[in-house]
Amino acid sequence: MTRHLARTASALALAAATTTAGAGAASATDLIYGTHIPSSHIIADAAVVPFFDAVKEATGGEVTITPQWAGAVAKEGAIPGAIEGGLIDIGFMADVYAAADFPNSVLITSIVMGGTDNRVMTGVASEIRMIDCEGCDEELAAFDAFLLSSSSLPPQYLMCKEPFKTLDDLKGRKVRSTGALARVVAKWGMTPVSLPTSDAYESLERGQVDCTTGIETFMQDYAWWDSVKYVLDLPLGTYHGVLNLMSKPKFDSLPESAREAILGLQARMTADTAFAYYTETKSVRGKAETDHGVTYVPAGDDFVEAKAAFARDEVPEAVANGTKRGAKDAEGKAARLAELTEKWTAIVAETGEDKAAFEAALDREVYSKLGR
Secondary structure, three states, X not given: OOHXXXXXXXXXXXXXXXXXXXXXXXXXXXXXXXXXXXXXXXXXXXXXXHHHHHHHHHOOOOEXXXXXXXXXXXXXXXXXXXXXXOOOOEEEEEHHHHOOOOHHHHHHHOOOOOOOOHHHHHHHHHHHHHOOOOOHHHHHHOOOEEEEEEEOOOEEEEEEOOOOOOOHHHOOOEEEOOHHHHHHHHHOOOEEEOOOHHXXXXXXXXXXXXXXXXXXXXXXXXXXHHOOOEEEXXXXXXXXXXXXXXXXHHHHHOOHHHHHHHHHOHHHHHHHHHHHHHXXXXXXXXXXXXXXXXXXXXXXXXXXXXXXXXXXXXXHHHHHHHHHHOOOOHHHHHHHHHHHHHHHHHHHHHHOOOHHHHHHHHHHHOHHHXXX
């Protein structure tokens, strides 16, 4: 039995004993979860809500979690401040929207082209941030927060409203993009427009942008396929800067059994998130083409060569940019990212489609080593 499963079983047993022996002795604590994603998002039912339910069960109802979906309280870059200010207790965000506050985390995020499998990059994101990231804990501590989990999205794609065939056809188009993908589209002659993912639908509908970058499931999650009808069939690396943060003071105020339960469920939530994206991505393309008239545009040599050129330069550029923003040991982080990508590629080759085995690997390689 992994330490994760042992901790979870222990927390369940302790919570059950506490509930039986002294129900009603302590008032329940309700934690507020803030996120930009809507309740219809694929990870909501597959990972987020199951985490809420598991915490409630493990604590015998002592701790519950109430979600504030779709940015109702705070979203993206406002999440850290909302945690610090006590508006929310747990927050889900993309680190790139708080690049000035999280230069160490964003340095890792900004190297994208090595990512091809979100399960691999979820393992990488978890291990590098939670164990090997000098400066990351201090960045979060500035907001009275700590990292509950980190994961990766599947590969990113370029999606447009109007048809195109060549790179030249895209010159001058406005593209909603952030982070490394903004650098990609700028080098390709397009104009990057920095907007949150949750604002893409409206900006596409209103003609504020012509295209957007994102993962295929976003077409379904945010109904992008109402507007985007042409997708470049060329993966542009992964975004592996997805963070779940929690208020450290709020966490410390919880009973020991509740703290153990939350920490004991970290690997499960991370594995559920990774597999939700991995599994759903397989089906969304068919829905997009068949039900929503989306065309996947074959990538010609011009696109392939442009991607390769960006990949050759992205590490030194990311290191230079990260250093300017104040990241510590940027070169070391880049090297460790490459090492961990190889390591987790081998791990996922072994675990394959077995989510329980992937969860066990996350616990073995990451969460069991945290000593919390």
